[in-house]
Amino acid sequence: MLEPIIISLGSNIGNRIGFIYKALALIEEHPVTIRELSNVYETPSWGFDSTPFYNACAILKTSLKPIALLKILLNVEDKLGRKRYSEKGYQDRTVDLDLLFYNNEIIHSKDLKIPHPKLHLRNFILKPLLDIAPKFKHPVLLKTITELNHHQLDKIKIIQTNFNLSLPPIFKSFPFISIEGNIGVGKTTLAKMISKNYKVKFYSEEYNSNPHLENFYKDPLKHALRTESFFLNNRFENDKIFWQQNNGKVVADFCFFKCLVFAKQNLKKNDYNTFKKDFDQKMDKIKIPSLVIFLTKNFRELEQQIKKRDRSFEREIKLTYLKKLEKGYHLIINNFEFPILEYSLDNIDFNKNEFEFEKFLRAIFRASF
Template sequence: MQKDIIISLGTNLGNREENLYRAISLLENKTITIIEISSAYETPSWGFKGNSFYNACARINTFLSPYELLKELLKVEEILGRKRNKKNGYQDRVIDLDILFYGDEIIFSNELKVPHSKLHLRNFILLPLIELTPKLIHPVLKITIKELYHICPDDSFASKVNIDLNFPPIFDSFSYLSIEGNIGVGKTTLAKMISKNYKINLQLENFSTNPYLELFYKNPKKYAFRLENHFLVDRFTNHTKFWQKKPQAVVSDFCLYKCLVFAKTNLSKNKFSLFNQKFNIDIKNKKNPNLIFFLKSSTSQLLKQIKMRERNYEQEIKPEYLDNLDRNYSNILNKIFIPYVEYSVEGIDFENDEIEFKKILRVIFKKSFYSKNPK
């Protein structure tokens, strides 16, 4: 059974803002889901003389036991450069992660104390906690978090930091992000959501103006070459016009290399060879994305979503066609020199589930500093 758990995050070394973003992104994996994150607060160092801290709290869900969760927290601390030692007293730290509450459990051991033994004495914990769960009753002290704050002896000043920890700074590292994937997987939906939340430029494929699209689905052999050539010219023309405006940050629902994926799937060997030659000429000096975020889903799920969006010409798409596209996407992504991340959206409604949408943002951000594949 999943438990509702609250952890604290603190940092006073290096880029404190970035440390919090990185810690949150690293925490989230197959076993931990971030449900809610508080504001960050800047407070003086507590118990020693040092740099001021950025502090925050996060509510998470996990199947992990308290001790398994503690190991995950320590692992994240180590990745970010913290090495805990037995030195007496408090000290500066690049990141500090603690379990504050693990449901209503009470744990008192040498390794772990839950609820955190000093949380009721610290404004820098109580303030973000009030944002998340003001009515939570402390299982030992038997009063709410809000009541604890009002009687807390800590009179140190805490100021809210002007950052939103829900939206990591993706575009500091990836000024041009391309969302890719098979037909019906949700590329345009995700690109629009990212553009809206980050208030950045949106580049969309203008597929509906291709006069051969509906004809192709009725007679693929006859119209495939004309279809793909029209897409090639149209995508490159619009791409050039778009980048002439010199946008600073962009999210797109396609990548130019998509041309090769569909041409490889739809054209004969000889015609693809001709197409590929033209593509290789046209692609020179074109702006490529810093990262391709590739959405994955099962063929059966793709077919359901294609049916739901009710484009008449797509309704006869066969599973084999989607399978071929998926294979060709995989082959081409592995040949080009653009970093990419594959992410399964099987059974995920990120359009209507804010938790899942923000999880995607953290996976993208994680790629900017952590080389291992997202879990």
């Protein structure tokens, strides 16, 4: 296997799993990507008598040097309320982050010791390591994690929990998430992935029900008002029906405010002013998202995606129109009161890289605290 960078995470104070979720999210604020996560295990406190710990391990990818990565881990501990006392011995921790391995490097300095000198003695470290790096060979002991686990003498009781660290609790703070962005950015694909993984309702825009859309892309000036008016009224009526039938957690592949984005770009001034009055009246009756995620992607990839999906009514879309919409979104979104998270999908394909999808979820979760 590739030589990994591996950390351990532990917590035994307060919302233990919450602190671990937060630690993972905060680590990725830096130039670090979490590539793989273990299960979460509960074990008695080690070396002192206190509340049981939740423990896990993670494989990281980063260009940071070991000491720079260590400083990030210490900073995350501080942000999450880790207290350090002058007394020697083991203590309770909101979160405990240890750098276990950095590839095959062996470092023995005042500030950092890699591999972690006691990891082979601790069942609560070896067990999650088995999940993610069973064949990795300890660079000092020259035994694999599997071999170390077979020979370790720590008989501490360890219980696997049902927590999934790949799915942070994003809907706890944001029960209604809307995904927005330019044509071809991947709103529907992403919303469906979230819906499937979290088992929440998927609220989809019925864009293909607009009878004026194909004519609009052929002759925008002639068909703009009919196209945008249909979208406005159709989205409004569908919204009423949807929320009469659903009241749980929801992810949508659009947000009602997009009516204004497209109308601003496509309508004449007088038509837009009339449209805006109708929009404002309807907006007061629309269910507001807990969070809007605004996706961005470079125009080359947008054009490729539009061409790839080959919708007949999109074949006339020009690059200039995509650029107008992108500018329009940025002008409009800053005027709304609901939270907005902007996220770049440049050179990212969630279907090919699962860890990128999980990183995206942690960015959403990070917006909640």
